[in-house]
Structures are given as C-alpha cells and as structure tokens.
Amino acid sequence: MSAILKTATSLACFAAIVLAGPINAGSLSRREWTDCPTGKVFYACANGYKGCYEKDPCALPPVTTTTTTSVAAPSSSSTPAPTACQSGSIFEPTMYNLYPSQPDLSQSPVSYLQVQASEKDPQLEQVAIFRGIPSNAKTCALMWAQASESERTFVVDGSGLTAIQPLTGFPSAGAPVSANSIKPFESADAPTHSDFTFWDKQSKDAVNHTVGLIQCAEQVYYKLSLDTLNGDGHVYLEQDAKNGFYVTYTC
Numbered sequence: 083m084s085a086i087l088k089t090a091t092s093l094a095c096f097a098a099i100v101l102a103g104p105i106n107a108g109s110l111s112r113r114e115w116t117d118c119p120t121g122k123v124f125y126a127c128a129n130g131y132k133g134c135y136e137k138d139p140c141a142l143p144p145v146t147t148t149t150t151t152s153v154a155a156p157s158s159s160s161t162p163a164p165t166a167c168q169s170g171s172i173f174e175p176t177m178y179n180l181y182p183s184q185p186d187l188s189q190s191p192v193s194y195l196q197v198q199a200s201e202k203d204p205q206l207e208q209v210a211i212f213r214g215i216p217s218n219a220k221t222c223a224l225m226w227a228q229a230s231e232s233e234r235t236f237v238v239d240g241s242g243l244t245a246i247q248p249l250t251g252f253p254s255a256g257a258p259v260s261a262n263s264i265k266p267f268e269s270a271d272a273p274t275h276s277d278f279t280f281w282d283k284q285s286k287d288a289v290n291h292t293v294g295l296i297q298c299a300e301q302v303y304y305k306l307s308l309d310t311l312n313g314d315g316h317v318y319l320e321q322d323a324k325n326g327f328y329v330t331y332t333c
Contacts, residue, residue, distance in 0.1 A: 119275070122294075131223070133292030142221060143169055143332050167216040167333035171225075173323050178259040180207040180305070188258035195326050197244055198316040199308035207307040209264060211252065212329045215300050219331035222298040226276060229324035231286040236325070241308070241315035242278030246293060247271075249303035264305065275309060278317045288324070298331060 118124050118134035126132045127140035174193065181187045182205045198206045215222065224246070228234055249267040253259055276293045296302065308315055319326055 169332040173328040175210040180261040185261040188260040195319040200314035219298040224293040235320040236282040239316040241312040245273040245309040247273040247305040
C-alpha cells in the first residue's frame with residue numbers, strides 16, 4: 083500500500099468516527115495515530131482489519147463476525163475422514179480471573195472480559211483461551227469487537243490500555259488456574275497492547291478492532307492485564323457472538 087493510499091484510508095476512517103458521535107479530539111489523535119508501537123503502522127482496511135500492523139493486512143480475506151464450523155464428510159471406512167478447513171472466526175473464549183494479590187486463588191471460568199488496576203481496588207487480570215482453530219490454518223489474527231450500543235454491555239473507567247501476553251502453554255485439565263499456576267507458561271516476549279479507552283463512549287455503532295497477527299495453533303492462550311502506563315483503569319465487556327475478543331483464521 084502506498085503512503086498516499088494509507089493516508090487517504092486513515093483520513094476516511096477518522097471522518098467515519100467523527101460522524102458517529104461526540105469525540106474528544108485529543109484522545110482520538112493519540113489513539114488513532116500515535117498508539118502504534120515502534121515498527122508498526124496503523125491501517126484501516128476495507129476488509130475489516132483496523133489497527134497496528136508490521137505488515138499490510140489489507141490483502142487478507144474479509145473479517146467475519148460468525149464462527150464457521152467445519153464438518154467432516156461421512157466415511158464408510160473405520161478411519162475418520164480429515165476435517166476440511168474453512169476460513170472463519172472463533173468468538174467467546176474461555177476466561178479465568180487471576181488475582182496477583184492472592185496468587186493461589188482459583189475460580190471457575192467466566193465469559194466476560196474484565197481487567198483492572200487501581201490503588202482502591204485489588205488488581206484483576208485474566209487468561210483467555212481459544213480452542214478449535216483448524217490445524218491447517220495459515221493466517222490467524224487476534225481481534226476484538228463491540229456491537230452497536232443497544233447490543234453490548236461495555237464500560238471503561240480511566241485508562242483502558244490492556245497488555246496481551248501470549249502463553250506458551252496452560253495448566254493440565256483439572257489443575258487449578260491461578261496467577262501462580264500460569265507463571266511457568268509466561269513468555270519472555272514483550273506483550274502487545276489493545277487500548278479500550280473511550281471506545282465504550284465514542285462509538286454507538288458496531289466496530290471491529292485488530293490486535294495483530296498471531297501464530298496459528300489449535301489452541302492459543304493469552305494473559306490480559308491493565309497496563310498502568312496511562313494511569314489506573316478498569317475495563318468490563320460482556321463477551322458473546324458480537325462482542326469481545328475473537329480469533330480469525332484463513333486456510
């Protein structure tokens with residue numbers, strides 16, 4: 083994509099957001115143009131990809147908003163037929179709450195996204211697990227979505243800057259999931275970020291957000307935490323087929 087085309091695309095994206103409702107101009111400038119880390123460029127593509135990328139994602143297949151289920155054809159032999167891979171997306175990851183102040187506390191999984199860090203309230207982190215990505219998926223991306231205002235429960239107080247750290251594995255089935263139990267799987271790689279700040283207020287319409295391209299695997303795991311670089315904050319988003327984190331994949 084040429085520099086002129088990317089500039090025009092970004093300006094079109096800016097105009098669309100302005101028409102959506104009242105916006106804090108200072109916060110929009112920071113979010114849309116300077117929120118990208120070094121080495122990444124902001125893209126707003128016609129195929130639905132929007133965010134900071136190292137490589138141009140505008141040539142990827144369009145972002146879908148429903149989960150595609152692959153069905154293997156019936157086979158008369160005793161050996162199951164291989165499952166065909168179709169491009170699709172996976173919403174509603176399994177979520178576990180983590181409490182750094184109570185590192186051995188383990189609770190049942192939840193469906194919502196919630197992270198917080200403040201002087202008044204205990205720090206809350208989470209783990210997100212995506213399962214069912216086809217083994218022969220070629221290109222995968224981590225995204226998050228917000229439905230129209232009437233179809234979402236979404237609240238951001240203070241900063242919504244969220245660190246997203248990939249995990250190299252996960253505790254075995256039946257083992258407790260806690261801040262301590264996931265430590266052996268924490269990667270030394272620097273986390274990527276997604277900034278939820280103001281998005282609960284500045285858009286009344288549905289929006290898809292791109293976190294970035296990820297390595298495809300049948301299961302992927304992420305630790306989520308509130309990054310206090312921009313101050314304390316709290317993010318809450320009820321996740322369903324239209325809201326929350328999701329993974330897209332192509333075959």
